[in-house]
Amino acid sequence: MNITHHFDDATLMAYSAGSLPQGMALLVACHLHWCPHCRERSEQTDAIGGALLNQLAPTRLNDDALNAVLARLDEPEQEFASVKHDTVSSAAAAELPAPLAQMLGKPIDQLPWKRIGYGVRQLDLELDGPGATRLLRISPGVSVPHHTHGGNELTLILRGSYNDEIGRFCMGDVADLDDDVSHQPIVDTNEDCICLIATDAPLKFSGLMGRLVQPFIGL
Numbered sequence: 494m495n496i497t498h499h500f501d502d503a504t505l506m507a508y509s510a511g512s513l514p515q516g517m518a519l520l521v522a523c524h525l526h527w528c529p530h531c532r533e534r535s536e537q538t539d540a541i542g543g544a545l546l547n548q549l550a551p552t553r554l555n556d557d558a559l560n561a562v563l564a565r566l567d568e569p570e571q572e573f574a575s576v577k578h579d580t581v582s583s584a585a586a587a588e589l590p591a592p593l594a595q596m597l598g599k600p601i602d603q604l605p606w607k608r609i610g611y612g613v614r615q616l617d618l619e620l621d622g623p624g625a626t627r628l629l630r631i632s633p634g635v636s637v638p639h640h641t642h643g644g645n646e647l648t649l650i651l652r653g654s655y656n657d658e659i660g661r662f663c664m665g666d667v668a669d670l671d672d673d674v675s676h677q678p679i680v681d682t683n684e685d686c687i688c689l690i691a692t693d694a695p696l697k698f699s700g701l702m703g704r705l706v707q708p709f710i711g712l
Contacts, residue, residue, distance in 0.1 A: 494527060494664060494665045495663070495665075496527065496528050496530070496665040496666055497663075497666060498660070498662055498666035498667055498668060498669075499524075499528065499530060499531050499534075499667060499669075500521065500524065500531055500534075500647075500667060500669050501669045502534075502538075504517075504521065504647070504669050505521070505531065505534055505535050505538045506538050506541075506542075508521045508535065508538070509535065509538040509539045509541075509542045510542060514620075514622035514623050514624055514691070514693050515620045515621050515622045515626070516618065516620045516622060516624060516625070516626025516691035516692075517624075517626075517645070517647050517691040517693065519592055519593070519596070519618075519620065519626065519689075519691065520626070520647045520649050520667075520689055520690075520691045521647070522590075522592040523589075523590035523591075523592050523593050523649055523689060524590070524649050524665070524667045526590035526591050526592065527590055527665045528665060528667075588600060588601060588651075588652075589601070589651065593651075593689065596618070601628075601630075601651065601652065601687055604616050604628070606630055611635065612631060612632035612634075612635030613629065613630070613631050613632070613635060613637070614629075614630040615627050615628060615629050615630070616628040616630075622693075623693045624644065624691065624692040624693040625690075625691070625692055626689075626690070626691045626692075627689075627690055628651075628687065628688070628689055628690075629687070629688045629690055630685050630686075630687050631653075631655070631678075631680050631685060631686045631687075631688075632680065632685055633680050633682060633683050633684060633685065633686075634679070634680060635679070635680055636677055636678060636679035636680070637677060637678050637679075644671070644692065644693040645669075645670065645671050645692065645693050646668070646670045646671075646690065646691070646692045647667060647668070647669055647670075647690070647691045647692075648662070648667065648668040648670075648688050648689070648690045649665075649666075649667050649688060649689045649690075650662050650663055650664050650665065650666050650667075650686065650687075650688055651664065651687045651688060651689060652664060652684065652685065652686065652687040653680060653682055653684045653685055653686035653687060654680070654681055654682050654686060655678040655679060655680050655681060655686050655688075656678070656679055656681045657676040657677060657678040657679070658675070658676045658677070659676060661681070662678075
């Protein structure tokens with residue numbers, strides 16, 4: 494896998510700090526599963542975070558701090574996936590990064606895709622937190638309406654490729670965009686382009702077509 498597009502430093506720092514919304518954290522974890530370059534960078538941001546913590550002055554804890562921590566041990570764990578690891582099919586594990594394979598439990602082509610317009614289907618992962626986290630499946634030659642961003646948008650290519658004003662994105666590549674970027678991705682191969690997309694605010698579609706699809710895409 495030849496990955497040429499990676500995360501900004503700020504995104505990896507936020508991931509190390511645990512401050513990303515759930516969907517964005519999932520997407521970062523998926524890219525790290527495939528990308529040794531970003532895994533190495535993530536280890537560096539983890540180390541920076543640890544060094545900064547070591548520099549903090551000690552703070553006196555409340556008298557009931559230990560009891561509060563012990564009480565939290567009885568709380569249920571928060572997990573991305575509701576499926577068990579042994580329910581993940583071998584086909585899903587082979588074609589998807591592990592965090593997403595564990596969540597979906599089945600191959601991409603067996604998912605319950607919902608058509609939202611000509612040549613575009615989606616699957617809402619319905620994760621908690623701001624924004625939205627979805628899989629988009631776009632047919633060859635089809636483009637997403639031109640849009641900007643109300644906040645941040647992360648996109649990970651799972652299959653196929655697309656071109657936009659920034660460049661060409663293929664399997665494993667990630668687009669790390671903010672509200673300064675305006676673009677219109679178009680699928681440039683003869684196979685569907687399947688992407689994992691996480692946003693922390695709605696997209697801003699331009700033009701008549703964009704305004705018509707906004708309620709259906711909902712990103």
